Amino acid sequence: MNRGYQLACAMWAMTAFTLALVALRLYTRVRIVKFVGVEDYMYACTGAFFLFFTIFIQISVHHGLGQNYWQLNIDDTSNAIFWTYVANSFAIIGNAMAKLSMGLFLLRVVQTRWHKIALWGAVIVTTTTSIALTIMLWNQSTPIKMSWDPLRTPGVWNIQIQPLSVGLGVWSSACDFFFAIFPWLFIRSLRMSRREKLMLAGGMSLGVIAGACGITRTVVLSRLNVFNYTLNFVPYFAWAGAEIAVAMVCIGVPTLRPLYLKTKGLASAAHNSTRSRNNNNNNKNNKELPRYVMYDRKAITPPPVVRDSGFSHTRTSSNISKPPTVYARSRNDSVEDIISGYQNEHAGVIWVKNEFRMDEQVVDWPLRN
Template sequence: MHPGYQLACAMWAMAVLSLALVALRLYTRVRIVKFIGAEDYMYACTGIFFLLFASFIQVSVHYGLGQNFWQLKIDDTADAIFWTYVANSFAITGNAMAKLSMGLFLLRVVQVRWHKIALWTAVIITTATSIALTIMLWNQTTPRKASWDPLRTPGTWNIRIQPLSVGLGVWSSACDFFFAIFPWLFIQSLPMSQREKVMLAGGMSLGVIAGACGITRTVVLSRLDVFNYTLNFVPYFAWAGAEIAVAMVCVGIPTLRPLYLKTREFANAYSNQTRSNASHLPRYTTYKRQSARPPRPLRDSGFSHARTDSNISRPPVAHPKARDDSLDEILSEYHNQHAGVIWVKNEVRIQEDVAEWPLRN
């Protein structure tokens, strides 16, 4: 399998992961939190842009991305480079939108003024540089077609896009590290347990992985030989896609906390119900031989003993208060209060006796 096919498979796998996170986040916000903010729309758009990025990478691979530039047909080289431009446009924009989603999410949480100023500064600079780089990508030469079809279209190069891309990569990585470290500044003020604070901040801090991917992408880009574009640019697109996918994971995981809590609550309720159903014991009525003397009344038993002809104690017809306790609690309570005695609940006839074996779950 040549590098182009490997790149396409990796991008599609990341696209599926990203869209799954988008679906889970939207479900959480719509059905559980019942609130959708600007950061959620931005996150959904990032997933769509990543899907388009993977699709156009697939088209470019079809025309020759991943193969030697000088062994392809001229038409194929032009088409392969053109569709990488389209894919790279969505990669640049999608990367910025992932950071915007994180920035808007943090802006909804923070309260300190300088925190908001720092976040807005990062958001505005990221947006401006991404838009500027996308515009310059399509205006490197005059005419424009000369940048993706250099063998048949003579032209003049106006912009050296590679150094600008390296600069944007450095800033992008710095933003990833900033968004990863920033939550630790205010997480202590949130009304939740220390364990949940560490989990939430730790999930946001996964952005350092996205920053590492951004650094790798920047280093790879700075060392590329553009004269064999279709072959040498495969690692760049791989790391560009990885940076976006990791950023989406880092942004998406903290917002899924309500879904996790609801799932855990449902699982606990189901587990308790299953355990309660499994712990229902058969009803036993214990008898003993008739004795000459009447049975001794129990102290603080809570039941009224009425003598009958059969010498069997009978509980009152109407109980003063119905209990909703679980079977485990009832058995534990009565075991502590009346050790050695078994009372059978909800039976018409009930008899006391010294238990020869403990009735436990």
């Protein structure tokens, strides 16, 4: 098979997977967590840039990317190189946006000053160098058209873009490793179980795979022969796409924990409901479920047969008894709540003026079909 077609198939497969992650993340943030931050918009934009990258690679393949440069006609070589320039622009900016999304996500949860400084430094340098490289890509020759149509457009070369691309590739790989290792610096001090710490930090640490892809892309680029551009640059674009896709997986998977918990809870509820129906198959009215109702002991004479709730307190002439404070904790609705040490707690106090009892009473359940 033509190497260009292989590249296009691989790119579309990665694009479909990353767009699915974008959809799941947005669903989780909008419908479950009910909070959408700047990093979520940045993540969605990264998915859009990756889609455009794949589309323009497909167009370039149509014009001859993946085939021998010297066996194509001049129009096809010019068009193939031009559309790879467009695609590469989206890849460079998309790669920076993926790291920016990860950096903004971590900035939301870290508290130490030097952690914030390090994150802001990595984000600013990555964004600045990516924008600069994209500008230089389109201004490496005079006139500009000469860079993608050298056989018919005379001119001069202003910039050697390949060494600069290699330098940015080294920095990009270093950032991938930095964002993969960084969560381990603060996550061990959080108030959560060891298993949750390992799961959360392990998901973020998948960035080492993105770093490995970046190193491979950089090595491939440094050894490329630009005189057969349409054939030799296929591996470079494949590894560039893989680096962005893996980075999006590392960023997206940890944020899907609330969706996982909800799905797990629904499955558990369905299982318990099935078991309950099996255990009560002799019940004549399956539409009735128990509900507990509070009764004032002094208002009912004689008192019914009751079940003690364990929280009965009597008012005396001197004071009103006050039971211990009852705390309710949210169920890890977002990764921010997990990383911040479960700070989203709700406290309530129950005051009881009279002695109460609880009686089990069967009532109609309005939500059952």
